[in-house]
Structure formats: C-alpha cells, structure tokens
Amino acid sequence: MSIMFVFLGVIGTIAAWWLSRQRLASKPWLEVGAIDDAGASSLPAAKIGLGVFLAVVGALFALFFSAYVMRMHMVETNLADWKAPPLPGLLWLNTGVLILSSGALQWARGAARHREMEALKAGLIAGGVLSLAFLAGQLLAWRNLVDAGYFLASNPANAFFYLITGVHGLHVLGGLAALGATLAKAWDGVAFDQMRLSVELCAIYWHFLLLVWLVFFGLLLLTDPIRSESGLIAAICRVF
Amino acid sequence: MVDLGSVEAIPPAETADVELYHPKSWLTKYVFCQDAKVIAIQYSVTALAIGFVALVLSWLMRLQLAFPGSFAFITPSSYYQFITMHGMIMVIYLLTALFLGGFGNYLIPLMLGARDMVFPYVNMLSYWIYLLAVLVLIATFFTPGGPTGAGWTLYPPQAILEGTPGQDWGIILMLISLILFIIGFTMGGLNYVVTVLQGRTRGMTLMRMPLTIWGIFTAAIMALLAFPALLVGAIMMLFDRLLGTSFFMPAIVQAGEHLKYGGGSPILFQHLFWFFGHPEVYIVALPAFGIVSDLISTHARKNIFGYRMMVWAILAIAILSFVVWGHHMYISGMNPPFGFFFATSTLIIAVPTAIKVYNWVLTLWRGDIHFTVPMLFALGFIVTFVNGGITGLFLGNVIVDVPLSATMFVVAHFHMVMGVAPILVVFGAIYHWYPKITGRMMNETLGRIHFWITFLGAYAIFFPMHYLGFMGAPRRYYEMGETAFMPASAMTLNIFITIAALIVGAVQLAFAFNLIWSLFKGREAGGNPWRATTLEWQTPQTPPGHGNWGKELPVVYRWAYDYSAPGADGGFLPQNQPPAAPASRAAA
Numbered sequence: 001m002s003i004m005f006v007f008l009g010v011i012g013t014i015a016a017w018w019l020s021r022q023r024l025a026s027k028p029w030l031e032v033g034a035i036d037d038a039g040a041s042s043l044p045a046a047k048i049g050l051g052v053f054l055a056v057v058g059a060l061f062a063l064f065f066s067a068y069v070m071r072m073h074m075v076e077t078n079l080a081d082w083k084a085p086p087l088p089g090l091l092w093l094n095t096g097v098l099i100l101s102s103g104a105l106q107w108a109r110g111a112a113r114h115r116e117m118e119a120l121k122a123g124l125i126a127g128g129v130l131s132l133a134f135l136a137g138q139l140l141a142w143r144n145l146v147d148a149g150y151f152l153a154s155n156p157a158n159a160f161f162y163l164i165t166g167v168h169g170l171h172v173l174g175g176l177a178a179l180g181a182t183l184a185k186a187w188d189g190v191a192f193d194q195m196r197l198s199v200e201l202c203a204i205y206w207h208f209l210l211l212v213w214l215v216f217f218g219l220l221l222l223t224d225p226i227r228s229e230s231g232l233i234a235a236i237c238r239v240f
Numbered sequence: 241m242v243d244l245g246s247v248e249a250i251p252p253a254e255t256a257d258v259e260l261y262h263p264k265s266w267l268t269k270y271v272f273c274q275d276a277k278v279i280a281i282q283y284s285v286t287a288l289a290i291g292f293v294a295l296v297l298s299w300l301m302r303l304q305l306a307f308p309g310s311f312a313f314i315t316p317s318s319y320y321q322f323i324t325m326h327g328m329i330m331v332i333y334l335l336t337a338l339f340l341g342g343f344g345n346y347l348i349p350l351m352l353g354a355r356d357m358v359f360p361y362v363n364m365l366s367y368w369i370y371l372l373a374v375l376v377l378i379a380t381f382f383t384p385g386g387p388t389g390a391g392w393t394l395y396p397p398q399a400i401l402e403g404t405p406g407q408d409w410g411i412i413l414m415l416i417s418l419i420l421f422i423i424g425f426t427m428g429g430l431n432y433v434v435t436v437l438q439g440r441t442r443g444m445t446l447m448r449m450p451l452t453i454w455g456i457f458t459a460a461i462m463a464l465l466a467f468p469a470l471l472v473g474a475i476m477m478l479f480d481r482l483l484g485t486s487f488f489m490p491a492i493v494q495a496g497e498h499l500k501y502g503g504g505s506p507i508l509f510q511h512l513f514w515f516f517g518h519p520e521v522y523i524v525a526l527p528a529f530g531i532v533s534d535l536i537s538t539h540a541r542k543n544i545f546g547y548r549m550m551v552w553a554i555l556a557i558a559i560l561s562f563v564v565w566g567h568h569m570y571i572s573g574m575n576p577p578f579g580f581f582f583a584t585s586t587l588i589i590a591v592p593t594a595i596k597v598y599n600w601v602l603t604l605w606r607g608d609i610h611f612t613v614p615m616l617f618a619l620g621f622i623v624t625f626v627n628g629g630i631t632g633l634f635l636g637n638v639i640v641d642v643p644l645s646a647t648m649f650v651v652a653h654f655h656m657v658m659g660v661a662p663i664l665v666v667f668g669a670i671y672h673w674y675p676k677i678t679g680r681m682m683n684e685t686l687g688r689i690h691f692w693i694t695f696l697g698a699y700a701i702f703f704p705m706h707y708l709g710f711m712g713a714p715r716r717y718y719e720m721g722e723t724a725f726m727p728a729s730a731m732t733l734n735i736f737i738t739i740a741a742l743i744v745g746a747v748q749l750a751f752a753f754n755l756i757w758s759l760f761k762g763r764e765a766g767g768n769p770w771r772a773t774t775l776e777w778q779t780p781q782t783p784p785g786h787g788n789w790g791k792e793l794p795v796v797y798r799w800a801y802d803y804s805a806p807g808a809d810g811g812f813l814p815q816n817q818p819p820a821a822p823a824s825r826a827a828a
C-alpha cells in the first residue's frame with residue numbers, strides 16, 4: 001500500500017493547506033455578525049468537481065499500482081511465479097503520442113484564452129485524433145503480447161498489465177466523450193466564455209491521465225525483466 | 241462578544257433564478273427529479289426497503305440458530321446466503337446509502353443555505369445507478385444457484401470456487417452490483433463534497449456549519465477515497481471469476497484435480513477489502529456522530545460542548561481510520577511488527593472518539609433535557625456506541641483478538657458499534673427531520689414504544705452473544721451440533737436471543753406504520769417544531785419548496801448552537817438572525 005499512501009499524502013497535503021485557511025481554530029460561539037466571505041473558492045464549481053473526481057480516479061489507480069507492487073513483492077516470499085511480460089517497444093511510441101495529445105489540448109486551452117476559434121478547433125481535433133492513435137497503439141501492443149504468447153490469464157503479471165492498461169484506456173475513452181461534446185459546442189459557435197471552461201477541464205483531465213500513464217509506464221520499466229535483472233521495485237519493497 | 245464586519249444586517253444575496261433547474265413535467269418532477277430533496281427521499285425509501293429484506297434475513301438466521309433444522313428451507317447453503325446478503329445489505333445498501341444519499345442529499349443544501357446541490361443532474365444519475373445496483377442485488381435471489389454465500393467479506397478463493405453457494409451467478413452479480421453502487425456513490429459524493437466547498441450561503445463559514453454537515457462531509461471524502469479499494473478488489477475478482485486470471489487465486493487442487501488458477505494472492509484481496517472496510521465503519525459512524533451532536537444540542541436546549549474539539553476529532557478520526565485496516569487481519573498470518581503497528585493505531589483512534597463521547601455527555605450536563613423521541617434515540621446511541629467501542633478496544637489487541645476472532649463475540653461487537661448504534665441514529669434523525677420533510681409530526685406514543693423495544697431488545701439480542709463468544713461459539717456456523725464446550729444452557733440462550741430478535745423486528749413494522757400513518761394523520765408541525773437554530777428549520781415553506789428559500793438566500797450571522805441564549809426569544813437564536821442593534825446591546 002506504499003503507493004496509495006504516497007497518493008494519500010498528496011491529497012492530505014492539499015486538504016491540510018486548504019483547511020489551514022479555514023480558521024479551524026476560531027471560536028465560532030464568540031463570533032456573532034456578518035462574515036461576507038464564507039471561504040468558498042473563486043474557482044468555478046465544475047473545476048473543483050473535476051479536481052475531486054480526479055482525486056477519486058487517482059485513488060483508483062494508486063490502489064491498482066499498490067496491488068501490483070504488493071503482488072510483485074510476494075515473489076520474494078512464497079509465490080515465486082511472477083514473470084513480468086517483456087515490454088512491447090511500441091509503448092514508447094504510445095507514450096509520445098499521449099504526450100502530444102496532452103500538448104494539443106494545452107494549446108487549445110491557450111487558444112480559448114486568446115479567443116482564437118480556428119486554433120481552438122484545431123487543438124481539440126488534434127488532441128482527439130492523437131488520443132485515438134494512442135488507444136489504437138495500446139490495442140496493438142496487446143496484440144503483440146498475445147501473438148508472443150503472453151495471455152491475460154497465463155500469469156498474474158500479464159493480468160495486471162492488461163487490466164491496468166485497459167482501465168487507463170477506458171478513462172481515455174471517457175475523456176474522448178467529453179472532448180466530443182466540447183467539439184460539438186465549438187462547432188455550434190458557443191460563446192468563448194462558456195467554451196473556455198470546457199476546454200480547460202478537458203486539458204486538465206488529459207494531463208492527469210498522462211501523469212497516470214507515466215507513473216505506470218515508469219513502474220513497468222523499473223520492473224521490466226529485460227531491463228532490470230535485479231528489479232529496482234523489489235529492492236524498494238524490501239526497504240518498506 | 242466579538243463582532244465581525246458591520247453590525248448592520250447585510251442585505252441578503254438575491255441569486256439568479258435562471259441557474260436553478262425547473263422540472264417541466266410530472267415525470268421530471270417526481271421520478272427523474274434533480275431536486276436534492278426528492279432524490280433524498282428516493283434514496284431513503286429504497287434503502288429502507290432493501291434494509292427490510294436484510295431484517296427478514298436476520299430473522300431466518302436467528303430461527304435457524306435457535307431451532308436448528310426445524311425449517312426445511314433453511315439449508316446450510318441458504319444460511320450462508322442469508323448471512324452474506326444480510327451483512328452486505330445492512331452495511332452498504334442500507335446504512336451508507338441512507339446516511340450519505342438520504343440525509344446527505346436532504347440536509348446539505350438546506351443546512352448550508354443553498355438552493356440545491358451543485359451538479360443536480362449528476363446527483364439524479366447517482367440515485368438511478370444506486371437503484372440499479374439494488375435491483376441487480378435483488379436479482380441474485382432469483383438466479384440459478386441463488387445469491388452468493390461467501391460472507392459479506394467475499395474472501396477469495398472460496399468466494400468463487402465451486403462448493404460455495406452462489407458460485408455461479410450470485411457472486412458475479414454481487415460484484416457487478418458493488419461496482420454499480422460505487423459508480424453511483426461517486427457521482428453523489430462529488431455533489432456532497434463540492435456543495436459543501438462551494439455552495440455555502442453568505443456567512444456560513446466552515447466553523448459555523450452544524451456538526452451534521454461536518455460528519456457527512458468528512459464521511460463523503462473518506463468514502464470517495466476508500467470505495468476505490470473495493471472497486472479494485474471487485475474488478476480483479478470479477479476477472480478471476482470470468483476471465484480465468486489469478487489475481488487472488490493461488491494454485492488449487494480440488495477433488496484431486498488442478499484448477500486452472502495459480503499464482504494469485506488471497507491476502508491481497510484482504511488488504512484491499514479492509515482498506516475499504518475499516519474506513520467504511522467510520523463512513524457510517526461520522527454522519528451518525530454529527531447528527532447525534534445536533535439532536536442532543538437541540539433537545540437539551542444547550543450549545544454543543546467543545547465544538548472545535550468535535551470538528552478536530554472528526555478530522556482526526558478520518559485520518560486515523562485509513563491506517564488501521566490490518567486489525568481485521570490479525571489471524572491472516574501477518575508479520576508481528578505489523579500487528580503491533582495496527583494494534584497501536586487502533587487504540588489511538590479511541591482518543592478522538594472518547595473526546596466526542598465526553599463532549600456529548602458534557603453537553604447534556606445541566607441541560608434542559610427534553611425526552612423527545614429523537615433525544616431518546618440519541619441517548620440510546622451514546623450508550624450503545626460506548627458499549628461497542630469498548631469491546632472494540634479488546635479486539636484491537638492482537639492477543640485478545642486471536643482467540644476471539646470468528647466467534648460470536650465479534651458478531652456482538654460489530655453489531656453494537658456499527659449495527660445498532662448507527663441504526664438508532666437513523667431512527668432518531670427520522671423522527672427529528674420528519675416534520676420538516678412532510679410538515680407533520682410522527683406519532684409520539686408509537687415512537688416511544690418503538691424506541692424502548694428496539695433499544696432494550698437490541699441489548700437482549702446482542703449482549704448474550706458476547707458470552708456465547710467467550711464460550712467459543714463460532715460465527716458463521718449453521719449449527720453447533722454436539723460440542724463439549726457448549727453447555728445446554730447455551731441453547732436456551734440462543735432461543736432467548738431469537739425471540740428478542742423477532743420482537744425487535746416486529747416493532748419495526750410499527751415504525752413503518754407510523755411513517756405512513758403520520759404522513760396523513762400526523763399533527764401539523766409548523767416550520768420549526770423543535771425550536772432549532774439551524775437553517776433547514778428557517779425555510780419560508782414547510783416542506784421546503786423547490787429552490788428551498790424563495791427569492792432570497794438566508795444570511796448566516798452566528799454558529800449553529802445558540803441555545804439558551806440570554807434574552808433570546810424562546811431561548812434560541814436561529815443562525816440567520818442578525819445581531820441585535822448596538823444600542824439595545826449597550827443597555828444590556
């Protein structure tokens with residue numbers, strides 16, 4: 001559960017920072033009178049809602065990663081049958097594509113700020129197409145593994161790989177639905193002020209999924225049987 | 241007194257009405273409704289209905305334990321199925337849904353002076369997905385093989401192996417139902433949290449929120465972070481069951497035959513399950529703590545003692561409850577230093593919890609206690625919670641837990657602390673807020689009968705179980721058969737427990753009757769029958785209309801507990817009452 005606790009530490013730090021500004025040490029029974037500012041954030045509710053949602057999705061992935069590492073750690077004890085599949089080289093390419101799609105959405109975000117409709121549309125479409133390419137690449141990577149005889153059920157390490165990449169892909173897919181809705185809005189000529197928030201939310205979500213992917217990819221690289229004979233993660237596990 | 245800002249009453253904010261959603265047809269007004277108050281009632285009715293199923297299952301189990309073999313339809317398999325469904329429904333589909341989906345939806349916008357939740361559409365979806373989860377759960381009763389009998393903990397490998405009842409469809413649908421529940425809850429949870437963050441009216445700082453909201457808010461955050469662990473576990477087990485992976489399944493030889501599984505870890509599931517499971521106890525308990533604080537303060541006409549401490553204790557409990565899950569796994573063969581760690585953290589939680597109990601007692605101290613029905617239930621909660629908490633301190637110690645775990649002692653402990661105690665709060669809260677929800681009071685006499693039989697009956701049921709546990713009566717046993725260590729009197733005790741359980745169950749029917757009867761025949765309540773300070777009692781209409789507040793949102797000038805205020809009209813000052821004009825105060 002060490003990864004989950006790192007994650008909870010991040011969440012806890014944010015919560016503590018926020019709480020520290022809420023006058024938790026005040027004595028409300030003595031403070032009668034008007035307080036104009038109830039302490040709500042000036043950010044729109046949708047943005048905060050996305051933040052909370054990402055915390056939930058983050059917990060989900062942190063737990064998947066924790067389970068992955070915990071299971072791997074058990075290699076050392078009693079279940080000596082952990083055989084990580086070789087990483088398809090294609091994953092490097094996919095990672096690059098996902099970075100680009102995140103970048104494209106960031107670009108669209110800037111365009112929304114500067115009220116450039118054409119650039120905005122281009123950014124959204126590029127982001128969407130690149131994400132689709134990423135998903136196709138992931139599917140291809142699955143195919144490569146299956147062709148090489150690494151099936152879902154043949155080993156827990158394989159199962160984790162397919163499961164986590166699959167869940168991540170589903171989240172990209174969900175994002176694409178939101179992206180499609182935003183694109184439709186852009187086409188309908190919705191005012192910039194209303195577009196801006198939607199585009200921003202999409203971009204934030206994409207950056208988040210990129211981060212999740214990078215963490216998982218990093219985890220895979222660290223534990224790749226070809227790349228690290230000793231297994232860095234196993235060493236880390238021994239410490240904890 | 242310290243005055244903040246201007247002494248003049250500030251003009252209330254008129255909010256733009258356009259932002260509020262308006263139902264256009266009968267269907268969107270009563271069925272697919274986005275008004276949190278309607279969603280709250282939908283959640284509550286569904287949860288109580290499915291909870292009733294769980295209650296009936298408990299009767300069946302008790303009948304079997306008292307009169308083993310007398311009922312042909314209670315086979316060993318169906319006994320396991322009853323246990324599993326009873327536990328799962330009570331914990332998740334009843335209590336979690338009721339406290340967060342029911343009370344959360346009703347009280348958060350009203351107590352904070354908001355018009356509705358911040359994402360009403362998502363909020364509506366939340367209910368319908370919850371209903372779907374419940375329907376899938378019920379469907380397991382009618383599938384071939386019946387519902388799963390794996391125990392509410394669903395431990396693999398047995399949960400998905402042949403020989404466990406419901407191995408066929410029961411477990412699959414159970415997992416799907418849980419996944420749906422979590423998705424639906426997440427949608428609701430986003431609303432509860434963001435509405436508290438962003439939806440508070442002018443002047444409603446965090447430290448002016450009623451403790452009910454603190455409890456529900458904190459519990460919602462915990463649930464958002466803890467339920468993913470159950471989700472991960474459920475998805476992985478579903479893979480194991482359907483796709484033949486081995487996340488949790490070790491190599492197994494069954495009837496001389498190697499199963500296709502191999503290389504999985506059952507312990508991994510236990511970690512995931514209890515990483516959710518322990519916080520779950522507090523997801524149910526924190527809203528109960530909050531509600532009880534408000535009930536006690538209102539019905540004892542006294543400000544809550546140590547409000548700040550109460551808030552800090554809620555936060556401390558929330559944090560600590562994420563590092564104690566291992567106390568459910570003392571007998572899983574864990575490393576002794578881990579056992580030491582978990583025992584220590586478990587015992588530390590007792591500190592903030594005890595602070596809360598002291599503060600409740602000190603709130604009552606020299607209060608003007610009105611023994612109304614909600615107050616009776618609140619007092620019943622305190623006693624019962626202390627009771628279950630203390631046996632929890634026993635079980636938190638590895639050395640005590642090892643012999644007692646998997647005995648009736650554990651059953652007695654968790655029923656006291658997370659079964660009876662929160663249910664008493666549920667009842668108290670319903671008697672308390674019913675007048676606001678319907679405009680009518682519930683019948684007082686029936687309420688008292690309901691309280692005394694439920695309260696005393698719960699002790700009659702669960703107290704003797706401690707004793708059975710000490711004797712070694714195991715939990716989850718269809719029947720005891722002949723044992724050397726169980727005297728014949730234990731059987732008499734079992735019969736006694738069962739009779740008490742049937743009586744307690746029957747009196748719940750009186751409660752259900754009261755709910756319906758009062759809807760039509762109850763005494764008119766008026767807007768604020770308990771003379772309470774919090775905002776939900778200050779709405780222009782009772783029951784509150786769509787949008788809650790008419791044209792203008794209330795403005796909050798004080799904390800939620802100005803009872804017995806000197807010179808206050810009727811002994812209490814509503815949160816939205818402006819401070820007195822400076823001249824009159826100078827004279828006082």
Ligand code: HEM
Nearest residue numbers: 298301323324327330331391392393658659715716717741
């Ligand atoms: C009249 C009220 C109740 C009665 C008579 C009752 C009775 C029982 C019985 C007889 C068992 C099985 C014991 C065994 O053989 O191991 C059980 C298990 C359980 N009950 Fe209750 N119960 C009641 C209310 C509740 C409530 C309100 C909750 C809510 C938390 C609850 C949660 C559970 C759980 C989690 C289990 C364990 C299931 C398992 O072992 O998998 N019960 N109950």
Ligand SMILES: [Cu+2]
Nearest residue numbers: 518521567568
């Ligand atoms: Cu626990």
